[in-house]
Every structure is written in C-alpha cells, then in structure tokens.
Amino acid sequence: MxxxxxxxxxxxxxxxxxxxxxxxxxxxxxxxxxxxxxxxxxxxxxxxxxxxxEGMDLDVITVFPGSSGFEAGRFVYMKPAELDDKDVHELENTVGVKLASPRVGSSMSIKFRNEERMTSIIAVSAEKEPKLSDLIEKGRFLIDSDRSAIVIGSDIANKMFKMPLNPGMRLSITNKNNDISRDFTIVGVFKEKDQITAFGDNTNMEIFTTHQALKDLLGAKNYTYSQILITVEDQNQIETTSIKVEESLKRLHKDEAFTVFMMKSILExxxxxxxxxxxxxxxxxxxxxxxxxxxxxxxxxxxxxxxxxxxxxxxxxxxxxxxxxxxxxxxxxxxxxxxxxxxxxxxxxxxxxxxxxxxxxxxxxxxxxxxxxxxxxxxxxxxxxxxxxxxxxxxxxxxxxxx
Amino acid sequence: MKAILDIENVSKSYRLGKTAVPVLSEINLSIKEGEFAAIMGPSGSGKSTLLNIIGCLDRPTSGKIMISSVDTSSLSEPELARIRGKRIGFVFQTFNLIPRLTALKNVELPMVYQDIPREVRIKRSMMLLEMLGLKDRFDHRPSELSGGERQRVAIARALINDPEILLADEPTGNLDSKTGQEIMQIFNTLHNEGRTILMVTHDLGLAQNCDRIIRLKDGRIDDGKHG
Known part of the structure; x- marks a missing residue:
C-alpha cells in the first residue's frame, strides 16, 4: 500500500x-x-x-576573611584571616591577577542639615576602582589623597534626604561606636544602576570614600580589609587564577580562615x-x-x-x-x-x-x-x-x- | 479445459477446548477454467469454511489447495494476502463495503493494496462500474445505495484485479428475489464471458443455473455414495 x-x-x-x-x-x-x-x-x-x-562582574574574584565554618559537615572554628597590604601586594604578584583592590565596609550615621540616617560606607583604593570611576555622573571620583571626600549613589543623592544632594554639598559622618565625627564634601554622584541583584554592589545605596578617611573615623590602629576584589587578566582562566589566589593566601594565613568567591561559579x-x-x-x-x-x-x-x-x-x-x-x-x-x-x-x-x-x-x-x-x-x-x-x-x- | 482449482484431501477441524471438531473431511474437488459451480448443503455443512479456505482467508488443517498449480497451503501470510488481492475475487452475502468510502473508492480498494497507480485504478474502476450500470453512482457512499446496487459495487470490487476465480458466498441472500435475479444475471453474464465462478447458495433454483452442483453434508462431499 x-x-x-x-x-x-x-x-x-x-x-x-x-x-x-x-x-x-x-x-x-x-x-x-x-x-x-x-x-x-x-x-x-x-x-x-x-x-x-547581566553587567555583573564575571572577571572578579572576591576574597574575604572568615569562612562558613563547616568542613566535611563538621563545624570547625578557625580564626578569620586579617587581610592587609601584605595580602594585596602578594595577590597583585599572583599569576593571572590584574588588579587587587582592598575594601572596607562600615556602618555610619550621616547627618545633613537636621536629618540623620544610618547607612553603609565603603572605603576603597581609588586608583584601583576603574569600574566605579566609570559610574560617575556628576562631579568626580575619589583620589587616594582625599581625606574628607565622598562619592554617593543615586538613591542616597535623591531619596535619602528631603533635599537632593549634589557635588559640593557638605555633610557630617559619625561613628556611633566611638563618637568620632568628621565633615565630608560630596565630590561626585554615581549614575543610577538598573540592577536587581542579591550579590555584589548596589552602588545606588552606598557611600564611597578613601581608606584614609575611614581610618580617621574608625580611630583604630588595627585597620584590616573586609574584602579584596581581584580582577583577573583573562576571564576564561578565572578558575585557575582563583586556585592560585587561594595558594598565595594560604602561604600568608596558614591556620586562618578566608573565603575565595567567584560570581561566575554562583551564576553557573x-x-x-x-x-x-x-x-x-x-x-x-x-x-x-x-x-x-x-x-x-x-x-x-x-x-x-x-x-x-x-x-x-x-x-x-x-x-x-x-x-x-x-x-x-x-x-x-x-x-x-x-x-x-x-x-x-x-x-x-x-x-x-x-x-x-x-x-x-x-x-x-x-x-x-x-x-x-x-x-x-x-x-x-x-x-x-x-x-x-x-x-x-x-x-x-x-x-x-x-x- | 484445464483445472484452475484443485483441492486434494482437504480437512479442517477447529479446536473446542480439548476436542477437535471436524468441519471438513477429506474434500477432493476440481474446478475447471470457465466453470460455474454451486456449492449447496445444509447449515453447518462446511460450505463457507470451504469457500474461506479456497479464498485463502483460512488455512486447511491438512491437504492441498492448488490455485493454477500453486499450492496455497504452504504460502506465507503476505503471499496469501497477495493471492487474495490479485487472483481471487470475493463477493459476500452482506456486501462488506467500507461505509466511509464512495462506490468508486470501494471498487479501487483491492488495487490500492497492489500499489497500482491512481489513474489506472480510477480508469478500470469506472469501466467496471459502467459495465454494472453504476456509472452515475460512483461518488455515492454505500449508505446511499440500494441493496442490489451495493452488491453490484461489491462485484465490481471482486473483478477489479481480474481474478482467476470468483468466490461468492450467498450473494443473493440479503436481497429480494427480483434483485437477486438481477445479480444472478450478472453472474451468468460473467460466466458467459469465461469467468470461473464458485458460489455458495441455499437456493436450488439458483444452483440449477450452474454447470455443476457440489453438495456438502457434514463436511464431506455428498456424491450419493455415502448414503
């Protein structure tokens, strides 16, 4: 048929x-x-x-002190590593690393006119943050010699206080733990970032300053970094580089806990x-x-x-x-x-x-x-x-x- | 005239539980080319079973069936299907047309299974329908045709592949006597044209029309010798 x-x-x-x-x-x-x-x-x-x-940094490895504390299902306590300039130096000399940028985050009270708000403030090495620098919409980005300058996110500029903040305006920042207070000048405002993300920066809601300025506010002698952002030379080699980074840090922090984290693997x-x-x-x-x-x-x-x-x-x-x-x-x-x-x-x-x-x-x-x-x-x-x-x-x- | 059909020692029995019920016993029969033979006998005498075995719809339990010197009892299933389609034409009491198909398509059907091209099929089917007086009914479905017309479509279908033997199982059994006469007239005409026809019937009047009457009784050919 x-x-x-x-x-x-x-x-x-x-x-x-x-x-x-x-x-x-x-x-x-x-x-x-x-x-x-x-x-x-x-x-x-x-x-x-x-x-x-999208627009997340897939070429970045983040290192921060401490770990989840679990190893092979068993809780293990290890002293968190104290990250400082030695680590930054060591990391910058690690194969595959382009840039190692240390950051410190802290919670501070900011006062503008008579309004007072709590917000997080992040200290960065200005020269090592080209991506942040690119985000400036108004004014300028920080330089390392700044001691009383801040750059603010768009939400801080437009939504936090009754009056929108602009470069040139002054406000005071207080560390509630030790009552040290300093006056700061806004030197720049970031453009609004269209990003829904649970990871990485939400620059819209943050204030950036220099390490020197934050050191003054903290008043402590022991200033350690809360994270180091590592930009790799080749995004495709990021896994290999992250192993190298871990080896470098192990040398400096033998029995101390630190975490090496890649956005790329989370995304995968x-x-x-x-x-x-x-x-x-x-x-x-x-x-x-x-x-x-x-x-x-x-x-x-x-x-x-x-x-x-x-x-x-x-x-x-x-x-x-x-x-x-x-x-x-x-x-x-x-x-x-x-x-x-x-x-x-x-x-x-x-x-x-x-x-x-x-x-x-x-x-x-x-x-x-x-x-x-x-x-x-x-x-x-x-x-x-x-x-x-x-x-x-x-x-x-x-x-x-x-x- | 040479024999077109030779039946040698054919027996058929059905299994009913553990016992074998004989339906046909040692049938010997020869039908010559061009012969018009009637098979008669009471109900249950094995008439239809014999016709089904000749028509390759059923297989004998033992014995040989030779159609034009080919032993069909040893053929495979696809080979039997081919013989049914090409060398045998079946006409049933209940017409057995496919209700969905038009008269033309019903007539074409056996050619469809022989992979014959459509143009050839339509040409030959229309010729047969015309010969049987159904030219203007070709696009009617069976439900739109009378009993006599349906049987004529069935006859056209049986003739479509120009079979060597035409098997008819009580072809007038479902028709009134006038229509039955008309159908018998067609069989007579086909016989006169040289076709070999084997017909099962109850009707002695119809049987007397034939060249020969084969009587079956209890699964045996009743030639008077067995009482």
Missing part, C-alpha cells in the same frame, strides 16, 4: 467521525499546550534572571538550577500529555473494535498485516502531529498572552515548540502501537463474521 493512499484513507476516517477525532485530539492538544507554556515560563525565568545578572550554579526548574515545569506538562496519550489508546482501541469487520474486508481484498498496521499507526501519528501543531500554536499564544497581561518573564523559543510537537507525535505514535498491532493480528474469517 502506498503512503499517499494510506493518508487518504486516514483523512477519510477522521472526517467520517469528526467528534471522536476532536475529542481524542483535545487531550493531546492540552498536553502540548501545557508543555509549551511550562517550558516558556521556565525559559522566561532563565532569561529574566540572566538579565538581572543558578543557571543549572534554573535549567532544572525549566525541565521540571516541562515534565509537569509531559504528565498531562501522557494522560492525553492514554486517551488516544482508548480511542484507537475503540476505533479498532468498531472496524473489526472492515479489517476483515481489507484483508479479504488483499491487505497485508503491514498495511493494516500502517493505517492505524498513521491514524494515531497524524492525529498527534496535527494536535501537536494546534497545541504549540495555542501554547505560544497563551504564553505571549500571560507575558503581556501578567508582566511575567516568558520566552517562547523554537526549541520549546519543537519539544512540544515532538512529544505530541511520539506520545500518540506510541499510543497507536498496541491498537495497530491488535488490528493487524485479527483473523480475517473471524473479523468478517463480526456484526
């Missing part, structure tokens, strides 16, 4: 029982819709999170989790498709039973087992293909609708559509195997005797 003739017969069989065809395809359509929508949501989630992390882990979420969502869709597939098995079995006599006739006029098998397989496969097409079109439309109405990150990709269609066709084809084999095996004499 030629494929074209089989197609013709299958189409005739569909059109002769439109209601049954529609009902059996509905299960597949809904399953495919579920897969496409779920995958689109997952894909959108991934893209959305990816956007949020997040990416892996999101991929898992995406396929888990797709799996939920696949379950509904399997239910649809069972529906197809039922309908095909019913069709086979209805047509036992016809199968006998077909065999009597020369149809082979393979011809009968092909007819029924084609019937379920074609049902899956057409239902799959309807399903992916509807699924894409629903996804885009949710994206528009719900302002939810949804991305309809060709691969989700292909997966949806493939699953639809595969499910129905598998669902067709048993009924088709049953149909092909009928004894023609018994089949013809059926009424």
């Amino acid at each position: 030629r494929l074209m003739d089989a197609f013709e017969q299958v189409l005739l069989s569909f059109s002769s029982n439109k209601f049954k065809t529609l009902m059996s395809s509905l299960g597949i359509i809904i399953g495919v819709i579920a897969i496409v929508v779920m995958l689109s949501v997952g894909e959108g989630l991934q893209a959305g999170v990816g956007r949020a992390f 882990q997040i990416g892996q989790v999101l991929t898992m979420i995406k396929y888990a969502l797709g799996g939920i869709g696949a379950i509904s498709l399997i239910v649809g597939g069972i529906g197809i098995v039922n309908v095909m079995m019913l069709t086979v039973t209805e047509r036992i006599k016809e199968i006998g006739v077909m065999k009597a006029v020369g149809a082979t087992k393979e011809d009968i098998q092909m007819l029924f397989m084609l019937e379920s496969g074609l049902l899956g293909f057409v239902s799959g097409l309807i399903g992916i079109a509807t699924g894409a439309a629903i996804s885009l609708m949710i994206a528009n109405l719900g302002n939810f990150p949804i991305a309809v990709t060709w691969s989700s559509l292909a997966i949806g269609l493939a699953f639809g066709v595969i499910t129905t084809t598998i669902a067709g195997v048993y009924p088709a084999n049953r149909a092909a095996r009928f004894d023609p004499v018994e089949a013809l005797r059926m009424e």
